[in-house]
Amino acid sequence: MSSKFTKSPVVVQSNKLVESRYILSVNEQRLVFAVxxxxxxxxxxxxxxxxxxxxLAAILGIDLNNAYKNADRITDQLMQRVLVIPEDDGPLKVGWVSSCKYNNKKGTISFSFDPHLRPYLLQLKRDFTQSKLSILAxxxxxxxxxxxQLLKQYKKIGYREFGVDELKEILGIDKKKYSQFKQFRQWVLNQAKKEFEKKNEAGFPQCDLTFKLETIREGRxxxxIKFIIIPLKYQEALPFAKSGQLLPIEPDRTEDQELLEKLEYFGISALRAKAFIEDIGREKIEQILDYYTKCLAADKVEKKDGAFLAYLLREQITGKSKFEAELEVEVVEQKKIEQQLKKKEEERARRHEEQAKVSLGKFQSLSPKEKGLVLQAFRENLVELGNKxxxxDFDQAGIDNASGAMMALFRLFLREQYFDEDTD
Incomplete structure (x- = not known):
């Protein structure tokens, strides 16, 4: 089976393979995923x-004249690489490829995956992750x-959480390296985010997701860390194409389409998923999915073929009691009221600020005698407030050289006592 990258190929791996422990260079990963x-x-x-x-030269980003030499070195290294796959009865240590064969007459190299990788790369029907080679490359x-790949696996869920040491282990980072979290964040996490959001000449990202990071402390x-996964509208290029040939931009999907994909991802057929969306509604299904993903994370789901989720959907079980559900509605309504009050307060403050500016302008237009009367009234007001x-400060500096606090009081005085026609 020979290579022909005229369209965007897809790399399909079992989730266990995605989460396995291994260290490969960028070029080694490109080669493995291309195969x-x-x-x-x-x-x-x-x-x-x-x-x-x-x-192969395009994959490795090397000159064609040096392709044989570089390929020889990289394939030697690749055959020595070991990955550790978590299995139910204990971790499996295995190499990526069992052989690499140079075909001089055809100008090709043949790769054979290690047979132990069959369950993780062949005939995958569930618990797998698909990644486009053009994005990985x-x-x-x-x-x-x-x-x-770790975030792509959870893209439909919308977030993924790791222990810092756990993520370092998956990435193959020695515990002593990036011992301070700020170093790990700068050189690993921020670099990934930067690459995910890099744009092409047309101004579109060439990756289909990015993330926002939340940190969780234990003591100090x-x-x-929690990755909030954010989908991106992206423009895809053919992998390893020197011309940078672009593929059409994927159209925006509706919220119902995204929800349908989530349900299908968890084993609900398209027909049943559409029926659930019509009968239950998007908001309720999102609550059920949130409960289901929490059950998955806690390893409380025995049948992961969609049967348990279908039961939750039929019974409309969100994991909350009736009291909790009613309380949640009350909390949501209270938040809405608080937001409305906050918006009103902000509008009121903005209106008062505008009135204060107008009032100050009117003061500046007064005659010296009229200004003197206003300033005398302001001083009397300060005395009444007991602010000695x-x-x-007013007697020494006057209003022209007043401090910020003094000027704020004066603007308020003008608006309320003299020029504020719009009262609350």
Whole structure:
């Protein structure tokens, strides 16, 4: 099976493989994923997957004249790489490829995956993650590639949480490296975010997601991080194409379409998902999905084929008691009232500020005698307030050289006592 990158290939991996522990250089990851993208969904076994030297040079970003030399070095390194896959009865340590064969007459290299990887790359029907090779190929950091796949796995859920040490272990980062969280954030997390949001000449990102980071402390230490996954409207380029050929921009999806995809992702058929959306409504389903994902995270779901989620949807179980649900509605309504009051207060403050400016303008237009009367009234007001310090400052500096606090009081005085026609 030979390479032919004329459209955007897709890399499909089991979630366990996505979450496995390994260290590969950027070029090694590009090579592995380029080969993996050649696997057909109907393949029941691995074949020798051929890549042309010309395509290999594009994958590795090297000159064609040096392709053989560099390929020899990288394939040697790749055959020594070990990944650790978590399995139910204990971790599996396995290499990525079992052989690399140079075909001099054809100008190709054939790669064979290790047979132990069959359950993680072949005939995947559930618990898998799809990534477009064009997106993976553009990243320059080894960690950006891994973080992207970890977030892609949870894109439909909308967030993903890790312990800091747990994420470092998955990424293959030594515990002593980036010992301070700010270093880890700067050189790993921020770099990934920067690469996810990088735009092409047309002003579009070439990645389909980015993230906002939330930190969770245990005492004074940042122990956990939560990625809030944000979908991006992106424009895709063919992988390794020197011309940077762009593919059409994917159209925006409606909220119902995104919800439909979430339900299908968790094992609900498209037909049943549409029926649930019509019968229950989007808001209620989002609550049920939130409860379901919490059950998944707590490893409380035995059947992950959609059966348990279908039960929750049929019974409309959100994980909350009737009292909790009613209380939640009350909290939401209270927040709405608070937001309305806050908006009114902001509008009131803005109106008063505008009135104060007009009032000050009117004061400036008065004759010296009229100004003197206003200032005398203002001084009497300060005396009535019992603010001796302000009275002393006013007597010494006058209003022209008044402090900020004094000027604020004067503007308020003008608006309320003389020129404020719009009373509350």
């Amino acid at each position: 993996a993208s050649m696997i057909h969904p109907d393949d029941v076994d691995f074949y020798p997957y051929e890549i042309k030297i010309r395509d 553009q990243f320059q950091s080894i960690y950006s590639i891994r973080i992207y 230490t940042i122990a956990r 310090t302000m009275v002393k």
